[in-house]
Amino acid sequence: MREVAYNDIVDAVKNMIMTTATNLPEDTLEYLETAYKEEKSEVSKKVIEQLLENAKIARDEKRPLCQDTGLAVFFVRVGADVKVAGGLLKDAINEGTEKGYTDGYLRASTCEPFSRANLKDTVGYNLPAIIHFDIVEGDKIEIEYAAKGGGSENVSRARVFPPAAGKEGIINFVKECISDAGGNPCPPITVGVGIGGTFEKACISSKHALFRDLGTTNEDPEMAELEEIMLEEINKLGIGAMGMGGTKTALGVHIEANPCHIASLPVSVNVQCHSSRHTHITI
Amino acid sequence: MAEYNLTTPLSEEDTRKLKAGDIVLLTGTIYTARDAAHARLVKLLENGEEFPFSIEGSVIYFVGPTPPKPGDPIGSAGPTTSYRMDSYSPTMLKFGSRGMIGKGGRSQEVKDACKEHGGIYFGATGGAGALLGKQIKSAKVIAYEELGPEAVRELTVENFPVTVVNDTFGGDLYQIGREQFEVKD
Numbered sequence: 045m046r047e048v049a050y051n052d053i054v055d056a057v058k059n060m061i062m063t064t065a066t067n068l069p070e071d072t073l074e075y076l077e078t079a080y081k082e083e084k085s086e087v088s089k090k091v092i093e094q095l096l097e098n099a100k101i102a103r104d105e106k107r108p109l110c111q112d113t114g115l116a117v118f119f120v121r122v123g124a125d126v127k128v129a130g131g132l133l134k135d136a137i138n139e140g141t142e143k144g145y146t147d148g149y150l151r152a153s154t155c156e157p158f159s160r161a162n163l164k165d166t167v168g169y170n171l172p173a174i175i176h177f178d179i180v181e182g183d184k185i186e187i188e189y190a191a192k193g194g195g196s197e198n199v200s201r202a203r204v205f206p207p208a209a210g211k212e213g214i215i216n217f218v219k220e221c222i223s224d225a226g227g228n229p230c231p232p233i234t235v236g237v238g239i240g241g242t243f244e245k246a247c248i249s250s251k252h253a254l255f256r257d258l259g260t261t262n263e264d265p266e267m268a269e270l271e272e273i274m275l276e277e278i279n280k281l282g283i284g285a286m287g288m289g290g291t292k293t294a295l296g297v298h299i300e301a302n303p304c305h306i307a308s309l310p311v312s313v314n315v316q317c318h319s320s321r322h323t324h325i326t327i
Numbered sequence: 328m329a330e331y332n333l334t335t336p337l338s339e340e341d342t343r344k345l346k347a348g349d350i351v352l353l354t355g356t357i358y359t360a361r362d363a364a365h366a367r368l369v370k371l372l373e374n375g376e377e378f379p380f381s382i383e384g385s386v387i388y389f390v391g392p393t394p395p396k397p398g399d400p401i402g403s404a405g406p407t408t409s410y411r412m413d414s415y416s417p418t419m420l421k422f423g424s425r426g427m428i429g430k431g432g433r434s435q436e437v438k439d440a441c442k443e444h445g446g447i448y449f450g451a452t453g454g455a456g457a458l459l460g461k462q463i464k465s466a467k468v469i470a471y472e473e474l475g476p477e478a479v480r481e482l483t484v485e486n487f488p489v490t491v492v493n494d495t496f497g498g499d500l501y502q503i504g505r506e507q508f509e510v511k512d
């Protein structure tokens with residue numbers, strides 16, 4: 045059984061968080077550059093120009109890309125043949141999160157649901173992190189991370205359809221969700237769609253779909269085709285960058301599908317803003 | 328689409344000439360407030376209690392910045408989603424505030440209040456926090472320190488880039504822009 049030191053995980057998570065806050069990933073940058081070239085609206089073009097300029101300033105001066113540095117969301121795949129020495133993996137991820145957000149001068153955005161009291165002095169700085177674990181073969185720990193902002197999370201939706209709704213029902217649901225959201229989730233967006241599974245499985249899948257790099261497609265050709273159709277439909281809405289009108293509302297649609305119950309067709313739409321701060325490491 | 332340089336506080340003369348889609352570079356003092364601060368500020372106005380700044384002609388920025396790095400006045404500071412302030416903004420405008428900076432659509436009540444009281448809703452580019460933070464030259468907390476990122480701050484800005492979304496004529500850039508590029512089947 046391979047052993048990984050608790051503190052090594054803390055450090056790795058901390059570094060991942062600090063780097064991600066100031067560096068827009070390559071896939072997103074590339075897609076924004078293309079969107080800038082192809083956008084037909086002058087106002088939206090100007091917005092995308094600001095976003096590219098913002099990414100440059102953030103990277104060069106190590107400033108957070110966006111003031112909403114998000115809740116820290118992790119998908120962690122733990123090999124069956126590896127164990128953490130000196131503490132729990134979950135604690136190490138939370139500790140790394142707290143350190144990354146503090147040392148990186150990032151915002152503490154976790155609060156109590158009703159009193160809205162910030163949790164920085166009670167639970168911890170921007171804690172707790174949202175962590176989804178899975179156990180896989182091997183002796184590695186794979187950590188996928190994204191800083192998830194509130195603006196795009198707030199427009200996300202889930203619904204369990206009857207099976208008869210089919211593809212058309214799902215396409216309409218996704219389109220309606222993005223149409224109602226307008227400029228609120230900071231377009232150009234990426235849209236994560238979870239199809240099938242149970243209610244919560246669809247939601248988690250729609251989140252995980254956003255961790256995928258732009259330019260990759262679902263392995264199943266039927267789902268890949270559906271991704272393309274949805275993207276085309278969304279870009280007909282005319283919302284444009286920051287909702288100011290334009291042709292580039294979404295940069296991509298990512299579907300993650302699961303087998304489901306014979307009686308139901310769950311669907312979840314999770315929206316990611318243009319500040320798509322995601323990365324992954326293997327320890 | 329015209330471009331203006333405006334200095335705060337804004338007069339009605341300033342605001343009533345602006346049209347949806349115009350670009351404005353703002354210079355002067357502006358104030359930050361998000362949901363929690365708005366709830367308290369509006370109560371002060373309604374009860375006629377002492378207000379932490381002069382509301383006449385003021386511009387309110389819906390933002391909760393990141394903490395500043397040592398030596399910087401402020402961290403990243405882009406706009407937050409404005410509809411959460413929809414229930415408070417008409418009161419702010421009624422008492423003399425004349426500008427709001429945020430992102431995303433507003434309610435009909437807010438648009439009506441803009442018309443009636445000569446207010447403008449400006450959009451700033453969401454997620455451009457590093458770029459916008461650089462245009463802020465000084466920042467100090469003037470109320471509700473305990474709210475952390477949500478505290479009320481007085482900011483000095485120079486050429487802070489915003490776009491007019493809702494003007495005093497009922498114009499709405501989000502609507503106009505979208506209609507122009509929507510593809511109907």
Ligand code: SF4
Binds near residue numbers: 317
């Ligand atoms: S939606 Fe994204 S880009 Fe917009 S303010 Fe939130 S985190 Fe920043």
